[in-house]
Amino acid sequence: MDVAATQALPAQxxxxxxxARSTLLGDLPSQVLAxxxxxxxxxxxxxxxxxxxxxxxxDALYMLCSGSLGxxxxxxxxxxxRLLGCIxxxxxxxxxxxxxxxxRTATVRALRDCTLLRLRDTERLLSLMAAHPEVLARLLADxxxxxxxxxxxxxxxxxxxxALLPAHPGLPLRAAAHDLLEALSPLGPALLVxxxxxxGRDTQWHDQRERExxxxxxxxxxxxxxxxxxxxxxxxxxLLARADEAPREWPDEVCRTGVDALHRARHLLxxxxxxxxxxxxxxxxxxxxxxxxxxHHLRGRADWRRVGRLLGRRATGLxxxxxxxxxxxxxxxxxxxRELGIPIDALGGTSIGAIVAAGVAxxxxxxxxxxxxxxxxxxxxxxxxxxxPLIALTRGKRATRLxxxxxxxxxxxxxxxxxxxxxxxxxxxxxxxxxxxxxxxxLRAGAAIPGILPPLLDRGMVHVDGAVLNNLPTDVMHDAxxxxxxxxxxGGEDALPASFEDAALPTLPRxxxxxxxxxxxxxxxxxLARSAMVHDDASSKLRRGxxxxxxxxxxxxxxxxxxxxxxxxIDSAYDYTMRHFERAAxxxx
Numbered sequence: 001m002d003v004a005a006t007q008a009l010p011a012q013x014x015x016x017x018x019x020a021r022s023t024l025l026g027d028l029p030s031q032v033l034a035x036x037x038x039x040x041x042x043x044x045x046x047x048x049x050x051x052x053x054x055x056x057x058x059d060a061l062y063m064l065c066s067g068s069l070g071x072x073x074x075x076x077x078x079x080x081x082r083l084l085g086c087i088x089x090x091x092x093x094x095x096x097x098x099x100x101x102x103x104r105t106a107t108v109r110a111l112r113d114c115t116l117l118r119l120r121d122t123e124r125l126l127s128l129m130a131a132h133p134e135v136l137a138r139l140l141a142d143x144x145x146x147x148x149x150x151x152x153x154x155x156x157x158x159x160x161x162x163a164l165l166p167a168h169p170g171l172p173l174r175a176a177a178h179d180l181l182e183a184l185s186p187l188g189p190a191l192l193v194x195x196x197x198x199x200g201r202d203t204q205w206h207d208q209r210e211r212e213x214x215x216x217x218x219x220x221x222x223x224x225x226x227x228x229x230x231x232x233x234x235x236x237x238x239l240l241a242r243a244d245e246a247p248r249e250w251p252d253e254v255c256r257t258g259v260d261a262l263h264r265a266r267h268l269l270x271x272x273x274x275x276x277x278x279x280x281x282x283x284x285x286x287x288x289x290x291x292x293x294x295x296h297h298l299r300g301r302a303d304w305r306r307v308g309r310l311l312g313r314r315a316t317g318l319x320x321x322x323x324x325x326x327x328x329x330x331x332x333x334x335x336x337x338r339e340l341g342i343p344i345d346a347l348g349g350t351s352i353g354a355i356v357a358a359g360v361a362x363x364x365x366x367x368x369x370x371x372x373x374x375x376x377x378x379x380x381x382x383x384x385x386x387x388x389p390l391i392a393l394t395r396g397k398r399a400t401r402l403x404x405x406x407x408x409x410x411x412x413x414x415x416x417x418x419x420x421x422x423x424x425x426x427x428x429x430x431x432x433x434x435x436x437x438x439x440x441x442x443l444r445a446g447a448a449i450p451g452i453l454p455p456l457l458d459r460g461m462v463h464v465d466g467a468v469l470n471n472l473p474t475d476v477m478h479d480a481x482x483x484x485x486x487x488x489x490x491g492g493e494d495a496l497p498a499s500f501e502d503a504a505l506p507t508l509p510r511x512x513x514x515x516x517x518x519x520x521x522x523x524x525x526x527x528l529a530r531s532a533m534v535h536d537d538a539s540s541k542l543r544r545g546x547x548x549x550x551x552x553x554x555x556x557x558x559x560x561x562x563x564x565x566x567x568x569x570i571d572s573a574y575d576y577t578m579r580h581f582e583r584a585a586x587x588x589x
Contacts, residue, residue, distance in 0.1 A: 019033060019036075019037075019040065019063075019117065036119075039119055039120065040117050040118070040119055041117070041118045041119075041120065042115065042116070042117060042118075043062070043115070043116045043117070043118045044113070044114065044115055044116075045067070045110035045113070045114040045116065046110065046113055047110050047111065047112040047113050047114075047232070047260060047263070047264070048109065048110060048259075048260045048262075048263055048264075049109065049110050050107065050108070050109045050110075051069065051093065051108040051109065051110065051116075052093075052094065052104045052107065052108050053104065053107050054072075054073065054103075054104055054105065054106055054107045055103050055104060056103060056104045057103060057104075058094055058096075058097025058098050058101065058102060058103060058104055059120070060094060060098075060118050060119060060120045061092060061093070061094050061095050061098050061118075061119045062092065062093040062094055062116045062117065062118050062119070063090075063091075063092050063093075063116060063117040063119070064087055064088065064089050064090065064091055064092075064093065064114060064115075064116050065089060065114075065115045065116060065117060065207075066089055066114060066115045066203060066204075066207045067089070067110060067111070067112055067113050067114030067115060068086055068087070068088060068089075068110075068111040068112055068114065068159075068160060068161065068235050069086065069087035069093065069108050069109065069110055069111060069114060070083050070084075070085075070086055070087070070108070070109050070110075070111045070235075070263050071083070071084040071085055071086075071087060071106040071107070071108055072084060072106060072107045072108075072109060072263075073105075073106050073107070075475070075478075075479035076475035076476075076478055076479055076542070076543075076546065077431065077433070077470075077473070077475040077476045077478075077479045078479065080479075081107065081262065082479050082481070083263075083265070083481065084106060085157045085158070085313075086111065086157040086158065086159055086160060086235065087108070087157065088157055088160060088210070089207055089210065089211060090211070093108055093116075109262075109263045110263070111159070111235045111263050111264055112161075112232060112233065112234065112235065112264070113232065158187075158311065158312050158313040159235035159236045159265070159311065160210055160214065160215055160216060160235055161210060161215070161216045161217075161218065161233055161234050161235045161236075162180075162215070162216070162217050162218065162234055162235065162236050162237070162238050162311070163217075163218045163220065163230040163231050163233070163234035163236075163237055163238065164176065164177050164180065164217055164218065164219055164220070164238045164240060165220060165227070165230070165231070165237060165238065165239050165240065165252060165255060166220075166240045166241075167239065167240060167241040167242075167248060167250065167251070168248065168251070171240055171241070171242070171271070172271075173219065173221065173240065174194075174219065174221070176240055176269070176271070176298075177192055177194075177217055177219050178192070179298075179301065179304040180217055180238070180304060180307070180308065181215075181217060182301075182304070182308075183301075183304040183305045183307060183308025183309075184214075184215045184217075184308045184311065184312060186308070187214065187215070187308065187309075187312040187314055188213070188214025188215060188312070189212070189213045189214050189215070190213060190214065190215040190216070190217065191209055191212075191213040191215070191216050191217070192217050192219060193206075193209065193216055193217070193218050193219065194219040194221050194222075195219070195220075195221050195222030195223075195226045198218070198226075198229070199222055199226050199229075206233055215311075215312070216233075218230035218233055218234060227252075231252060231254060231255075234264065235264060236264055236265045236266070236267065236311070237252075237255050237264060237265075237266045237267065238267050238269055239255055239266060239267065239268045239269060240269045240271070241268065241269070241270055241271070241285060242270065242271050242272075243270035243271060243272040243280040243281060243282060243285075243297060244272070244273075244280055244281060245281065246281065246284075247281055247284045247285045247287070247288050248288075249288065250288060250289070255289075256288065256289055256290070257290055258289060258290035258291065258292070258293070261290070261291075261292055261293070265292075265294065266289065266292075266293045266294070267293075267294045267295070267296060267307075267311070268285060268286070268289070268293055268294070268295040268296070269295075269296055269298055269307070270282060270285065270295060270296065270297050270298065271298050272297045272298060272299045272416075273299060280297070280414045282295060282297075282411070282413040282414050283411060283413055283414075283436065286413060286436070294418075295413065296310070296418070297414075297415075297416050299416070303416075305343075306343065306345045306417075309343070309345055310345060310346075310418075310481070310482070313481065313483065314484065315343075315345035315346060315481075315482050315484065316342065316343055316344060316345050316346075316482070316484045316485075316486060317344075317345060317346040317347070317348065317477040317480075317482035317484065317485045317486070318334075318337070318344045318346070318347050318348075318357065318360070318485075318486050318488070319347075319348050319349060319353075319357075319472060319473060319474050319476075319477050319485055319486070319487045319488070319547070320333075320347075320348075320349035320350075320352075320353030320354070320356055320357045320488050320490075321349065321350065321351075321353045321467070321471045321472045321487070321488060321489045321490055321491050322349075322350045322351025322352055322353050322354075322447075322465065322466070322467035322471050322490075322491060323351070323352060323353070323471075323489075323490035323491045323555075324351075324352060324559075324561055325352075325377075325558055325559065325561055325562045325563045325565065325566065325569070326352075326490040326491075326555045326558055326569060327351075327352030327353060327355070327356055327377075327490060328373065328565075328566035328567075328569040328570050328573075329488070329490045329553040329555065329569045329570065329572070329573035330352075330353060330356040330357075330488055330490065330573070331356060331366070331369055331370060331373065331570045331573070332553065332569070332570040332571060332572065332573030332574035332575075332576075332577065333486075333488050333551060333553065333573050333574070333577045334356070334360055334366070334369065335366050335570075335574050336573075336574045336577035336578050336581070337486070337577065338366070339578075340578070340581055342486075342581070344360065344417070345417070345418070345482070346417065346418040346419070346477065346480070346482055347360055347361050347417055347418070347419045347420075348419065348420040348421065348422075348473055348476055348477050349421060349422075349473070350421065350422045350423075350446055350465070350466035350467050350470065350471060350472075350473055351446055351447050351449075351465050351466060351467045351471070352377070352447065353488070353490075354421035354422065354443055354446050354447070354466070355373070355376070355377075355403075355443050355447065356369070356373065357419060357421070358407065358415075358419060358421065358439055358443060359372060359373065359406075360417070361415040361416065361417040361418075361419035362407070362410065362415060362416070363416050363417070370570070372406050374566070375402070375405075375406070376402045376403065376405075376406045377402075377563060378563045378564070378566060380398070380402040381398070382394075382398050382399035382402050383398075383399070383452065383453075383561075384398060385397055385398040389451075391454045391455075392450075392451055392452055392453055392454040392455075393451060393452050394452060394453055394454070395454070396444075396448070396453045396454040399444065399447070399453055400440075400444050403440040403443050403444050403447075404440045406440070407439045407440045407443065408440075409438075410438075410439045410440075411436070411437065411438060411439060412434060412435055412436050412437055412438075412439050412442065413435070413436045413437075415439070418480075419435070420433050420434060420435045420473075420476060420477075420480075421433075421434050421442050421443060421446050421466070422434065422446055422466035422469075422470060422473050422476065423442065423445040423446040423448075423456070423463040423464065423465070423466045424463065424464050424465060424466055424467075424468040424469040424470075425461050425462070425463055426455070426461075426462045426463070426464055427460065427461040427462045428461065430469070431466065431469045431470045431473070431476075432445075432461075432463060432466075433473075433476050434446070441456070441458075444456055445458070445463035445464070446463075446465060446466040447465060448463065448464045448465050449464070449465045449467075450464050450465065450468065453465075467491070470539075470543070471489075471491050471540075472487055472489050472491070472540070472543045472544065473543070474487050474543045474544070474546040474547050475542070475543055475546060477546075478546045483548070484548050485546060485547045485548050485549075486547070486548065486549045486551065487543075487544065487546075487547035487549070487550050487551065488551045488552075488553070489544065489550065489551070489552050490552070490553060490555060490573075549580065549581075549584065551576070551577060551580060553569075553572060553573035553576045553577070554572050554573075554576060555569060555572075
């Protein structure tokens, strides 16, 4: 346990002041607190220090007095840690493990400098609960709330304090701060603390402002000392720059090097105005920072509102599965969501789902989406360049040309909306998540059905259709911090049918005679396409379970390669989505 405890116990009155900040013990009778004080120990943590690790023994209960803690756990899509939520002053840490005598369920780390009270004598706590049932009732109420959070991850505490840091003088810093406050305000009270308001204030003053407001935005509009104070007070960094300007070295090393990016996330806010995507320098800006870092393009209020929802953990992500020709159903779902006014704050998908999601991320309207999809996968006949099947049935040149024509020179990082697509990296044996690079290239990789389209070869790696390993990447969206997920699964539960029994192909004349009389083997195209979409049931169930809304539009037994049925698929998916959200609204009422 990486904890720095104070060497000397403060005076009793100072300790009582810390206890008063706890929702668990704050208003207990003075004689009860006096009996408890000898078991309490003040603890300080510097930003980035670890309070406890997942799996550690639950040997103490902690009460956070000031600062901010983050609870972390392994991601669904990878072993990399993800932030579950924040622990704010007044809340306790480790009470469930103490009561149930279970190991720690999460790693808890200081997001910034923190002061805590540690209660090591857990038997004394249990005696206190027996003597004062109101303490137990308070603790159980908090525990039930946390169980409910686990059921609905959108209710986890989001980060509360942000430092809005400009790349250089001359940026519209105050205007950006007001836009951000306006975006956060619908989610809870938000306060702007600038140099005039916050300079010279002590820690207790800042703690009080954070208790009174759900979000606090620190504005470094003063000297270097005030800018450093803003950085120390922040749970996350918001880095303001212009998308179309030549990148420069970031002035704050802690933001540039990412030494504490694991516990304090960084968001690069790129003021794009009306600059077209090719004029943006997103990739060059990102190269100035050590990963990981998120980025957002800001052109107006709609983009600021999206960033507000992302920061406040109220964003909606749309995840679209693969499913061949059935992917046209995604267009009906998107049309319905737009008509219902449901915001789409981030997109991701695999195979045909990634191609549709990319069109939405490009902000194509419904007509543009239909026209470009029709040209790319119907009129363009991407699978018609048949070749000698040494690697695949087609050359892949036609499919590549159609994707390049549809998405031109767009890069993923320049898209107006956050977007990812996936492929199956056969060399590494894992799912590859693509958030940067040429859009057409990674869409081509993620749509390479093994045996039908040749794989994409890149830097010694072999990439094929992402559906081979993960056809519904809700886990990737969830690990990105977006928990309100609309997932559209058009893969279908139907198996590849066989109307008769046989173990070997007959001779070609006999096969032809059987085919003419209705005894048809599944086609090679159908077998390969279906093989790419057979997944582990447990993994599929987990990914489906991460969806807030799981949509499975009817596909009327449309074959995976039956592209001519696209209009009926669009209309039926549209009707299905409208009915789904009408029923959801009725249940809420």
